[in-house]
Amino acid sequence: xxxxxxxxxxxxxxxxxxxxxxxxxxxxxxxxxxxxxxxxxxxxxxxxxxxxxxxxxxxxxxxxxxx
Numbered sequence: 001x002x003x004x005x006x007x008x009x010x011x012x013x014x015x016x017x018x019x020x021x022x023x024x025x026x027x028x029x030x031x032x033x034x035x036x037x038x039x040x041x042x043x044x045x046x047x048x049x050x051x052x053x054x055x056x057x058x059x060x061x062x063x064x065x066x067x
Contacts, residue, residue, distance in 0.1 A: 011058045
């Protein structure tokens with residue numbers, strides 16, 4: 001179940017964006033606990049504005065499987 005990991009193999013960094021104020025932070029694997037899932041991170045994450053609903057984009061993004 002590596003797709004649920006925040007930093008699955010091949011993910012070099014993540015972009016965490018606040019839905020409320022659009023504050024954006026880039027994070028690398030060494031900045032979060034090893035083995036944390038995206039769900040666990042979302043439950044813990046709180047923006048400077050107080051909102052706790054981050055949008056997470058993983059890079060490099062998965063390549064499309066359809067043509």
